[in-house]
Amino acid sequence: MNRRLAFSLLLWSLVGLLACSEGEEIWSDEPSDSGEPQALRFDVREVFETDHSTISMRPEANPDRNAYFGDLHVHTTYSFDAYAFGTVATPADAYRYARGERIRHPAGFDVQLRQPLDFYAVTDHAMFLGVAQAAADTSTRISEYDFAEVLHGINDPDNMNFMSLPQRIKAFSGLLPRLAIAVHEGRVDREMVLAITRSAWRDTIEAADLWNDPGRFTTFAAYEYTSSTDDRGNLHRNVIFRDTRELPEIPFSRFHSQNPEGLWDWMDVLRDKGIESLAIPHNSNGSNGQMWKLVDWAGDPLDAAYGEQRIRNEPLVEITQVKGTSETHPSLSDTDEWAGFEIMPYRVATMLPSAPPGSYVRDALRRGLALEAATTVNPFEFGIVGASDTHTGAISDDESNFFSKLGMLDSTAGLRGSVPLSFVQATLSRFVARDLVTEVDGETYSQSATATYGASGLAGVWAEENTRGSIYDAFRRKETFATSGPRIPVRFFAGYGFDGAILEAPDRIERAYAGGVPMGSDLELTPESAPSFLVWTARDPASAPLERLQIIKGWEVGGETFEAVYDVACSDGLAVDPATHRCPDNGARVDLSNCAISADSGAAELSALWTDPEFDSSQRAFYYVRVLENPTCRWSTWDAIRAGVEPRSDLAKTLQERAWSSPIQARPRI
Numbered sequence: 001m002n003r004r005l006a007f008s009l010l011l012w013s014l015v016g017l018l019a020c021s022e023g024e025e026i027w028s029d030e031p032s033d034s035g036e037p038q039a040l041r042f043d044v045r046e047v048f049e050t051d052h053s054t055i056s057m058r059p060e061a062n063p064d065r066n067a068y069f070g071d072l073h074v075h076t077t078y079s080f081d082a083y084a085f086g087t088v089a090t091p092a093d094a095y096r097y098a099r100g101e102r103i104r105h106p107a108g109f110d111v112q113l114r115q116p117l118d119f120y121a122v123t124d125h126a127m128f129l130g131v132a133q134a135a136a137d138t139s140t141r142i143s144e145y146d147f148a149e150v151l152h153g154i155n156d157p158d159n160m161n162f163m164s165l166p167q168r169i170k171a172f173s174g175l176l177p178r179l180a181i182a183v184h185e186g187r188v189d190r191e192m193v194l195a196i197t198r199s200a201w202r203d204t205i206e207a208a209d210l211w212n213d214p215g216r217f218t219t220f221a222a223y224e225y226t227s228s229t230d231d232r233g234n235l236h237r238n239v240i241f242r243d244t245r246e247l248p249e250i251p252f253s254r255f256h257s258q259n260p261e262g263l264w265d266w267m268d269v270l271r272d273k274g275i276e277s278l279a280i281p282h283n284s285n286g287s288n289g290q291m292w293k294l295v296d297w298a299g300d301p302l303d304a305a306y307g308e309q310r311i312r313n314e315p316l317v318e319i320t321q322v323k324g325t326s327e328t329h330p331s332l333s334d335t336d337e338w339a340g341f342e343i344m345p346y347r348v349a350t351m352l353p354s355a356p357p358g359s360y361v362r363d364a365l366r367r368g369l370a371l372e373a374a375t376t377v378n379p380f381e382f383g384i385v386g387a388s389d390t391h392t393g394a395i396s397d398d399e400s401n402f403f404s405k406l407g408m409l410d411s412t413a414g415l416r417g418s419v420p421l422s423f424v425q426a427t428l429s430r431f432v433a434r435d436l437v438t439e440v441d442g443e444t445y446s447q448s449a450t451a452t453y454g455a456s457g458l459a460g461v462w463a464e465e466n467t468r469g470s471i472y473d474a475f476r477r478k479e480t481f482a483t484s485g486p487r488i489p490v491r492f493f494a495g496y497g498f499d500g501a502i503l504e505a506p507d508r509i510e511r512a513y514a515g516g517v518p519m520g521s522d523l524e525l526t527p528e529s530a531p532s533f534l535v536w537t538a539r540d541p542a543s544a545p546l547e548r549l550q551i552i553k554g555w556e557v558g559g560e561t562f563e564a565v566y567d568v569a570c571s572d573g574l575a576v577d578p579a580t581h582r583c584p585d586n587g588a589r590v591d592l593s594n595c596a597i598s599a600d601s602g603a604a605e606l607s608a609l610w611t612d613p614e615f616d617s618s619q620r621a622f623y624y625v626r627v628l629e630n631p632t633c634r635w636s637t638w639d640a641i642r643a644g645v646e647p648r649s650d651l652a653k654t655l656q657e658r659a660w661s662s663p664i665q666a667r668p669r670i
Contacts, residue, residue, distance in 0.1 A: 057215075058214060058215035058216075058465075059215050059216070059465065059466070060465075061464040061465040061470070062464055062465070063464065063510075064509040064510060064513070065462040065463055065464055065474075065479070065509075066462070066463060066464070066465070066466070067460055067461070067462060067489040068118035068119060068218075068460065068461050068463055068466055068471060069117055069118050069119075069458050069459070069460050069483075069487050070098075070117050070118050070119030070120055070121075070218070070458065070459050070461075070471075071098070071117060071119075071120055071121070071387055071388050071390075071395045071458060071459065072119075072120075072121045072123065072220070072222065072238055072240060072280060072318075072385060072387050072459050073121070073123050073224075073238050073280075073282060073318065073321060073387030073388055073389045073390075074094050074120060074121060074122050074123055074388065074390055074393060074395065075087070075122075075123065075124055075125070075224075075389070075390060075391040075392075075393070076089050076090055076091050076093065076094050076122055076124055076393045077089055077090055077133050077393075078090075078091070078124040078125075078129055078130045078133060078200045078203075078204065079124040079125045079129075079132075079224075079391060080125060080127065080128050080131060080132040080172075080175055080176060081125070081172050081391060082124075082391040082392070082393075082407065083132040083133050083136065083151075083154075083155070084132060084151070084154065084168050084171040084172040084175065085106065085168060085172070085391055085392075085406050085407030085408055085409050086106030086107070086154075086155055086160060086164075086168065086407040086408035087106050087391060087392050087393065087407050088106070088155055089103055089104070089392060089393030089394070090203075090207065090393075091122040091124075091203065091204050091207035091208070091393075092207045092210065092211065093393050094120065094122050094207075094393035094394070095120060095122075095207060095208075095210075095211035095219060096211075097111070097112070097113065097393060097394045097395075098113070098116065098117045098120035098217070098395075099116050099117075099211070099217060100112070100113055100115065100116035103393060103394055105392055105394070105403060105407070105411065106155075106160060106392060106407035106408050106411065107160065107407070107408055107411035107412070108160060109403075111392070111394045111396070111403060113394075113395070114398060114542055115487075115542070116217075117217075117395075117458075118217065118218065118466050119217070119218035119219070119220070119459075119461075119466070119471055120217075120218075120219055120220075121208075121219065121220040121221075121222040121238070121240060122204055122207065122208065122219075122222065122393075123222045123223055123224045123238045123239075124200070124204065124223055124224065125223070125224050125226050125253075126197075126223045126224065126225060126226070126251040126252065126253035126254075127176065127226055127253045127254055127255060128176065128179060128193065128197065129196075129197040129200045129201055129223070129251065129253075130196045130197055130199060130200025130201075131179065131193060131196050131197070132151060132171075132175060133200075134196045135147075135148035135151050135175075136148070136151035136152060136153070136154055136155065138152055141192060142188070142192060142193070142196065145182065145187075145188055147174075147175065147178040147179050147182060147188075150167060150170055150171045150174065150175065151171055151175070154167060154168065154171060160408065162425065162428070163428075164408065165408065165409065165428075166428075168408060168409060169409075179193075180255070194250065197250060197251075198249060198250060201223070201249075201250065201251060204221065204223070205221045205244055205247060207219075208220060208221045208222075208244060209244055212468065214465075214466070214467045214468070215465060215466055215467065216466060217466065218466055218467060218468055218471050219468075220240050220241060220242075220468065220472075221241045221243075221244045221247055222238060222239060222240045222241060223238070223239055223251045224236060224237070224238050224239070225237045225238075225239055225251075225252060225253060225254070225260070225263050225279065226253070226254055227254040227257075227258050227259075227260060228258075228290075228348070229287075229288070229290045231288060231290075231347075232288065232347045232348075232349075232350055232352060233286075233287045233288035233289065233290030233291075233347060233354075234283050234284070234286040234287040234288075234290070234291065234347060234348040234354075235260055235281075235287065235290060235291065236281070236282055236283060236348070237260065237263065237279040237280060237281050237282070237314070238279065238280045238282065238318075238387075239251070239252075239263070239267070239277055239278075239279050240277060240278055240279075240280065240472075240475070241275070241276070241277045242276040242277065242468065242469070242472045243276075243468055243469075243472075246273075246274065246275055247275065248270060248275070252266045252267075259297040260279075260297075261296065261297050261306075261309075263279060263313075264279075264309050264310065264312075264313040264314075267279065267313050268309070268312075268313070276472075277313075278313060278314065278315055278316065278475060278476070279313050279314045280314070280316045280317065280318050280385065280387075281314060281317050281318065282317075282318035282321060282326075282387065282389065283318070283321065283323050283324070283326065283348050283389075284317070284326045284359050284360060284361065284364070285323075285324045285325070285326040285329075285343070285344055285345075285354060285359050285360060286323065286324070286344065286346060286347045286348035286354050286359070287347070287354065287358070287359050288347050288352075288353075288354045288355050288359065289354075289355040289356075289357050289358030289359050290358065290359075291358065291359060291364070292358045292359070292360075292363065292364035292367055292380060293358050294358075294367065294371070302371055302375065302379060303375055303377075304375050304376055304377040306377075306379060307371065307375060307377030307378060307379035308377055310379040310380075311377075311378065311379055311380075311381055311382070314382065315382055315383060315475065315476060315478055316382055316383045316384070316385050316475060316478065316480060317361055317364075317382045317383075317384060317385070318385055318386065318387050318482075319361050319384045319385070319386060319457075319482045319660055320342070320386040320387075320454070320456045320457035320482055320483075320484050320660075321386065321387045321388055321389045321454075321456055321457055322388055322389050322390065322396070322404065322405045322453045322454060322455075322456060323344050323348065323389060323405075323449070323453060324342055324343055324344025324452060324453070324454060325341050325342040325343070325454065325456065325457075325484065326359070326360055326361050327339075327341065327360065327361050327362055327626075327660065328360050328361070328362040328363065329343060329356040329359070329360050329363075330343075331356050332356050332357065332360055332362070332363050333362060333563060333565075335563075335564070335565065336552075336563075336565050338565075338626075338628065338656070338658075341484075341655065341656070341658065342452075342454040342456065342484070342655065343452065344449060344452040344453065344454075345452065346449050346452070350449075351435075351447075351448070351449065361384070362552065362554065362563065364380045364382075365380060365381075365382075365554055365622055365663060366554045366556075366561035366562075366563065367380055367561070368380030368381055369554065369555070369556035369561050369620055369621075369622070370556060370559055370560070370561055372556075372620065373556055373559055373620065374559070378665075381663075381665060382478070382662075383475075383478025383479075383480045383519070383520045383662035383663075384480060384481060384482045384624070384660050384661065384662045384663070385459035385460075385475075385480050385481075385482050386456060386457030386458050386459050386460075386482030386483055386484065386660075387457060387458075387459060388405065388456070388457065388458075389405060390405045391405050391406055391407060392405065392407050395458075396455060397455050397456060397457065397458060397485035398455055398485065399455045399485065399632065399633060399634060399635045399638060399655075399657075400595070400633070400635070400638050401638075402416075402455045402635035402638070402639075404416055404450060404453055405453065406450065409450075410448075410450045410453075413639035413640075413642070413643055414446060415446055415450070416446065416450050416451065416453070416636070416639065417445050417446040417447070417448060417450055417451030417636075417648070418451065418635070418636035418639035418640060418647075418648060418651070419445075419639055419640055419643040419645050419648075420443040420444055420445055420645065421437065421444050421445060421446055425446075426444040429446065435447060436448070440648055440649060440650055441648075441649050445648065451636065451648070451651060454484065454485075454635075454655075455484075455485050455635050456484045456485050457482055457483055457484050457485055458482065458483045458485060458487065459480065459481075459482060460480060460481040460482065460483060460487075460489065460490070460659070461474040461475065461479065461480050461481075462474060462479045462480075462491070462518065462519075463479075477520055477521070478519070478520025478521070478662045479518050479519055479520045479521075479662065480519070480520065480662050481519065481625075481659060481660060481661045481662060482659065482660045483657070483658070483659040483660075484655075484657045484658050484659070485543075485657055486539075486540035486542070486543035486544075486629065486657050486659075487540040487542070487543075488537060488538070488539065488540050488543075488546075488627055488629075488657075488658075488659040489537065489538055489659075490519075490535075490536075490537045490625055490627055490659050490660075490661045491509070491512075491518075491519075491534070491535070491536045491537070492518065492519040492533070492534070492535055492624070492625045492661040492662075492664065493512040493513075493516040493517065493518050493519075493533070493534040493535075494516050494517055494521075494523045494531050494532070494533050494534070494623070494664045494666070495512070495515045495516020495517060495523070495531060495532065495534075496515070496516075496526065496529065496531055496532070497515050497532075498511075498512070498515060498516065498532040498534055498609060499609075500609055502534060502609065503534075503536075503607050503608075503609055508534075512534055516531075516532075516534065517664065518664075519624070519625075519661045519662040519663070519664060520662040520663070520664070521664055521665070522664075522665045522666075522667055523664055523665065523666045523667065524667055524669055525617045525666055525667060525668050525669055526617065526669060527617045527618075527669065530611050530612060530615040530617075531611075531612075531615075531666070532609055532610070532611055533551060533568075533608075533609070533610045533611070533612075533623060533664075534607075534608075534609055535549055535551065535568060535569070535606075535607060535608050535609075535610065535625055536605070536606075536607040537549060537605065537606050537607070537625070537627045537659065538604065538605045539602075539603070539604050539605070539629070543629060543632070543657060544588075544597055544602065544629040544630040544631075544632045544657065545571065545588075545601065545602020545603055545604065545629065545630050546571055546602055546603045546604070546605075546606050546627060546628070546629055546630070547570075547571050547583070547586055547588060547602060547603075547628045547629060547630045547631075547656065548567050548569065548570055548571065548583045548586075548606070548627075548628050549567070549568050549569035549570075549606040549607075549608060549625070549627055549628075550565055550566060550567050550568060550625065550626045550627070550628070551565075551566045551568050551610060551623055551624070551625055551626075552564070552565050552566075552623070552624050552625075552626055553565075553566065553612065553614075553621060553622070553623050554621060554622050555616075555619045555620065555621035555622075556619065556620045556621070557619060564581075564614070565581070565626075566581045566610070566612075566613075567581055567582050567583045568608040568610040569583075569606040569607060569608040570583035570584070570586070570606075571583075571586050571601065571602050571603035571606065571630075572586045572587075572601055572602070572603065574586060578613075581613075586601045586602065586630070587601050588601040588602055588630035588631055589631070590631050590632060590633055590653075590654050592633070592637065592647070592653055592654075593641075594641065595632070595633035595637065595638060595641060597630060597631070597632055598630065601630065602629075602630045606627070617668060617669075618668050619668065620666070620667060620668060621665075621666040622663040622664065622665050622666065623663060623664050623666065624660060624661050624662065624663040624664070625659075625660065625661035626658060626659070626660050626661075627658055627659040627660075628656045628657075628658050629656050629657040629658065630656070631654040631655070631656055632654060632655065632656075632657065633653070633654055634651070634652050634653060634654055634655045636648060636651045636652075636653075637653045637654070
């Protein structure tokens with residue numbers, strides 16, 4: 001039968017099917033000997049029975065759990081500071097970027113991720129959410145107030161240049177206090193401001209729902225609670241909601257309470273109503289010792305009730321982001337050679353020094369052990385994530401293509417402080433304020449905290465599938481990790497009964513879950529033997545090979561706490577020195593003329609089955625993993641090379657990108 005005749009007969013039979021009723025004749029697609037179609041008698045329903053099966057395009061859930069990477073700290077045009085910095089990207093634009101699309105940077109160039117992310121959360125400031133954007137629009141009523149004048153036309157296309165920086169700095173520094181005072185004194189209609197906030201919050205939620213794609217890409221309704229102590233100690237948190245079925249009409253902000261304990265009360269009330277959320281503190285490095293202090297807001301010693309409420313509402317902490325890494329500090333960890341990684345030493349949005357004690361995550365974990373010994377409850381028993389804190393809608397996590405976070409304020413290498421300013425830029429900066437510039441090696445550089453910023457970071461989770469429920473559950477059980485930017489997956493288990501064969505076993509993850517506990521969990525210690533720690537990691541193919549795999553331990557004895565760093569796996573077939581617990585140098589180097597890295601050193605994967613050589617079953621302890629890459633160029637060195645100048649001498653020229661697991665908490669058997 002030729003194809004044209006076959007197609008005609010098939011079409012004929014379909015038309016007949018549509019035309020016939022029950023029991024009527026239909027045409028077969030085979031002709032009789034005479035060439036005419038044959039008539040057959042049967043019930044059409046016997047051929048075309050109703051089929052209720054469906055096609056699912058959603059990937060199957062993985063019981064061994066997958067690694068997903070995302071960012072839970074993203075600002076858009078609705079944040080007052082982001083708008084002042086030139087950002088007009090909306091929450092929808094931010095989600096387009098996370099999915100891999102290009103979006104426009106405030107300075108006029110396009111930005112795009114090296115590869116899409118798995119999850120993303122827009123977290124605009126709850127303080128006057130959407131108000132700066134509305135005040136800049138001269139058709140609105142709020143734009144008519146005096147405080148709004150500095151915003152008029154600030155983001156018009158012809159105003160997106162270096163000359164607009166004084167206006168932007170003035171808008172950023174002056175808008176909030178002037179608006180807050182005006183609302184407090186009744187000179188600005190409070191209900192008008194709240195209506196703007198409700199509208200921006202509703203749009204944020206709708207964008208999250210529009211872009212949420214279960215199985216492929218997850219979004220969360222979220223916002224930032226932005227508070228600080230009176231001495232400018234940072235107390236910021238991001239609040240992440242599990243779903244969007246029912247949410248508060250107005251997000252809780254500093255204007256409801258400066259005290260984070262008020263935020264936790266609000267979250268507890270919502271939870272009783274079935275609205276689940278968690279808060280993630282960030283930039284403890286800039287808190288001046290206030291984030292992990294040992295007294296509550298009223299100055300009273302922390303007790304069990306405080307500890308229970310805090311860990312219920314804050315099970316995670318952001319360990320790294322653009323404004324520096326908060327793992328530890330050289331003055332707190334003087335036996336840790338890698339403690340000085342990407343330190344931003346200032347209080348947030350200032351050039352005031354931030355005191356290290358009470359400002360870093362490892363110190364907080366140790367403080368938690370001491371508090372637990374005294375009060376029976378540990379308020380700092382958190383898991384770990386990373387984030388960007390971008391204020392352009394777009395995470396900037398690539399050292400070789402870093403565009404920082406402050407829009408027009410740090411959009412060039414000169415403004416970031418990595419290359420000398422031009423004569424015009426230096427003159428204008430001195431005209432605005434002399435403390436905006438500094439002299440290094442006879443050259444004039446921009447003077448701000450931006451030179452200490454980093455191309456960081458990412459949150460990682462181990463979850464069965466890429467959905468809100470599965471990823472949020474991973475947050476809650478703290479099966480999370482962080483990276484300084486590269487997509488480095490880390491697995492970490494502890495248990496009894498693991499043997500050396502598990503490292504190569506095809507079902508090692510299934511066995512690890514069955515015979516132990518993953519990162520973020522508690523491990524009950526037995527006096528008879530030491531537990532084993534199973535660790536695995538792999539390089540990001542788009543980044544450098546791995547240098548070493550480490551386990552950091554903290555423990556408590558008699559109210560005092562201690563820490564130690566153990567290398568547990570080395571690259572290039574090297575062995576850990578049992579005396580120093582360190583890997584030898586693997587020889588990896590960086591060519592600072594072009595940022596080329598060693599091609600013949602480092603590992604694609606590292607793994608270990610490790611037993612603590614100083615194990616004591618009576619000691620309360622925590623353990624977490626840190627992975628180090630081979631050295632690569634820091635973003636400031638990349639900027640200098642592209643500009644054809646020497647890298648700034650007082651900034652690190654290279655760094656070692658890294659990843660951190662959430663801790664496993666080891667508890668003696670009672």
